[in-house]
Amino acid sequence: xxxxxxxxxxxxxxxxxxxxxxxxxxxxxxxxxxxxxxxxxxxxxxxxxxxxxxxxxxxxxxxxxxxxxxxxxxxxxxxxxxxxxxxxxxxxxxxxxxxxxxxxxxxxxxxxxxxxxxxxxxxxxxxxxxxxxxxxxxxxxxxxxxxxxxxxxxxxxxxxxxxxxxxxxxxxxxxxxxxxxxxxxxxxxxxxxxxxxxxxxxxxxxxxxxxxxxxxxxxxxxxxxxxxxxxxxxxxxxxxxxxxxxxx
Numbered sequence: 268x269x270x271x272x273x274x275x276x277x278x279x280x281x282x283x284x285x286x287x288x289x290x291x292x293x294x295x296x297x298x299x300x301x302x303x304x305x306x307x308x309x310x311x312x313x314x315x316x317x318x319x320x321x322x323x324x325x326x327x328x329x330x331x332x333x334x335x336x337x338x339x340x341x342x343x344x345x346x347x348x349x350x351x352x353x354x355x356x357x358x359x360x361x362x363x364x365x366x367x368x369x370x371x372x373x374x375x376x377x378x379x380x381x382x383x384x385x386x387x388x389x390x391x392x393x394x395x396x397x398x399x400x401x402x403x404x405x406x407x408x409x410x411x412x413x414x415x416x417x418x419x420x421x422x423x424x425x426x427x428x429x430x431x432x433x434x435x436x437x438x439x440x441x442x443x444x445x446x447x448x449x450x451x452x453x454x455x456x457x458x459x460x461x462x463x464x465x466x467x468x469x470x471x472x473x474x475x476x477x478x479x480x481x482x483x484x485x486x487x488x489x490x491x492x493x494x495x496x497x498x499x500x501x502x503x504x505x506x507x508x509x510x511x512x513x514x515x
Contacts, residue, residue: 268295268296268297269296269297270296270297270489270490270491271293271296271297271298271341271485271489272296272297272298273297274297274298274299274340274341274389275298275299275300275301275333275336275337275338275339275340275341276290276293276298276299276300276301276339276340276341276342276343276488277300277301277302277303277329277332277333277336277339277341277342277343277376277380278290278293278300278301278302278303278343278345279302279303279304279319279342279343279344279345279346279372279376280303280304280345280346280347280395281300281301281302281303281304281307281308281312281343281345282302282304282305282306282307282308283304283445283446284443284445284446284447284477285345285395285440285443285445285477285480285481285484286302286304286343286345286346286395287302287308287477288477288478288480288481289343289345289480289481289484289485290302290308290312291481292478292481292482292484292485293341293485293488294311294312296485298341299313299336299337300312300313301313301314301315301332301335301336302314302315303315303316303317303319303325303328303329303332303346303376304316304317304346305317305318313332313335313336315328315329315331315332315335316328319346319368319372319373319375319376320367320368320371320372320375322375325372325375325376325379326375326379329376329379329380329383330379333380333383338383338386338387339380339383339384339387340384340387340389340390340391341389341390341391341392341393341488342376342377342380342384342391342392342393343392343393343395343484343488344373344376344377344392344393344394344395345394345395345484346368346372346373346376347368347369347372347395347413348364348365348368348369349365349410349447349451350365350407350409350410350413351406351407351410351451352406352407352408352409353406353408354408354409356406356408357408357409361409362409365409365410365413366412366413366416369410369413369414369416369417370413370416370417370420373394373417373420374420377392377424380392381428381433384433385431385432385433387432388432389490390431390432390433390434391433391434391435391436391487391488391489391492392424392428392433392434392435392436393435393436393437393438393484393487393488394417394420394421394435394436394437394438395417395437395438395440395480395484396414396417396418396421396437396438396439396440396499397410397411397414397417397439397440398439398440398441398442398501398503398506398507399411399414399415400414400415400417400418400439401418401439401499401501401507402506402507414439417437418437418439418499421435421436421437421497421499422497425496425497426497429496429497434487434492434493434495434496435496435497436487436492436495436496436497436498436499436500437487437498437499437500438480438483438484438487438499438500438501438502439499439500439501439502439503439507440475440480440502440503441469441474441475441501441502441503441504441506441507442465442468442469442474442475443474443475443476443477443480444474444475444476444477445477448465448474452465462474468506469503469504469505469506470504470505470506470509470511471504471505472504473504474504475502475503475504479502480502483500483502486500487500
């Protein structure tokens, strides 16, 4: 399958988890891929290093990626960080830090990439959102607020750029089996029980895999989704939409 042959993609947060899985998925299907990360992977990817809170570094990294690839057709805004706690648990500095990475960081990368995307006949942006944007999860006030902003930003961007031929969509993963979730589990008092609780929270009875989210991102970024923009695609094991009876 080479549906991405000839297309050039930039994936932020491409050093691990969903970002790396997406980069691998796109590359396996013919895309040339650059990964922007604090610790980007090497070959077969073009690795560019940047902190998404640094506007100058972001612009330089996006320019370097576009130069190495010969342009940009696809942007996957995946870089982000987590936060745990209620509205009273995180101080102002933590609120500023998480929103700066998860929301404004996405804006910085998009801003730098738009001149290249406008020159593409296949221009697509996919933002990584979260089930936290659409479902009330305990102990995730700050993270949920940031991802709610990402969802609204996605719709606004889709409206702003549709007449430029740039499609903008997002995915809302459920709890995914990623390094960040692994670190949360390791830090809990009973990692095995905590994993079982997270598995049970999703109707399919297991965590979402990074590869499953990557496949959804690739669909939204790909040629077969040419008429799809302003869409929120859930990859959450049924968590948002299903209401199952308790097991008796």
